[in-house]
Amino acid sequence: GAVVSQHPSRVICKSGTSVKIECRSLDFQATTMFWYRQFPKKSLMLMATSNEGSKATYEQGVEKDKFLINHASLTLSTLTVTSAHPEDSSFYICSASSGQAPRAGNTIYFGEGSWLTVV
Amino acid sequence: LAKTTQPISMDSYEGQEVNITCSHNNIATNDYITWYQQFPSQGPRFIIQGYKTKVTNEVASLFIPADRKSSTLSLPRVSLSDTAVYYCLVGSYGQNFVFGPGTRLSVLP
Numbered sequence: 651g652a653v654v655s656q657h658p659s660r661v662i663c664k665s666g667t668s669v670k671i672e673c674r675s676l677d678f679q680a681t682t683m684f685w686y687r688q689f690p691k692k693s694l695m696l697m698a699t700s701n702e703g704s705k706a707t708y709e710q711g712v713e714k715d716k717f718l719i720n721h722a723s724l725t726l727s728t729l730t731v732t733s734a735h736p737e738d739s740s741f742y743i744c745s746a747s748s749g750q751a752p753r754a755g756n757t758i759y760f761g762e763g764s765w766l767t768v769v
Numbered sequence: 770l771a772k773t774t775q776p777i778s779m780d781s782y783e784g785q786e787v788n789i790t791c792s793h794n795n796i797a798t799n800d801y802i803t804w805y806q807q808f809p810s811q812g813p814r815f816i817i818q819g820y821k822t823k824v825t826n827e828v829a830s831l832f833i834p835a836d837r838k839s840s841t842l843s844l845p846r847v848s849l850s851d852t853a854v855y856y857c858l859v860g861s862y863g864q865n866f867v868f869g870p871g872t873r874l875s876v877l878p
Binding site (some may be wrong): 654656677686692693694695696699743744745746757758759760761762763765 | 803805810811812813814815817855865866867868869870871
């Protein structure tokens, strides 16, 4: 079945540095990818919608200058956390749609997630 | 986007059938219903998707009544490894999913 892969699965960075998380769709082309953030024992919160070849659409309250999203190809989207601070520590998850409108619905597959710890 | 309501938590015993019902009263004509399973520190895993009536795959069944205002995920003979959070999501092509709190299923020995 469709697979979405994230890398790295875990990363530790120093406060003030930037870190990049990659999201790849391995066996399908994804024109749209989504980035979520999840705190322990909480649900996923959508951060932004990433469209190939265009600017990402950010949810209200998400700083676009802090969370840079690039969707340069149909199989790769990246999330860069810039000038990271300890409060940015979280579990970040990407997802991608392999659906063919409209009959197949909107089957979205999720990556394994990436744990970011800012020290 | 259709809002969904599910029980916050459920307990079951190994070998039992578990049914988790989700309400989505304002589901739109083009919306599909999709269920995901999430284990701690992992991304959600696709379980099953349907539009109406009944859908069955190797791990679960999804029952959707004619009015589509609710759906029931059925897990046959659960095991300890089915302990997870289950999310009911409603949407159509091109839309993102808005996650509710999900249902935390605990399977007891």
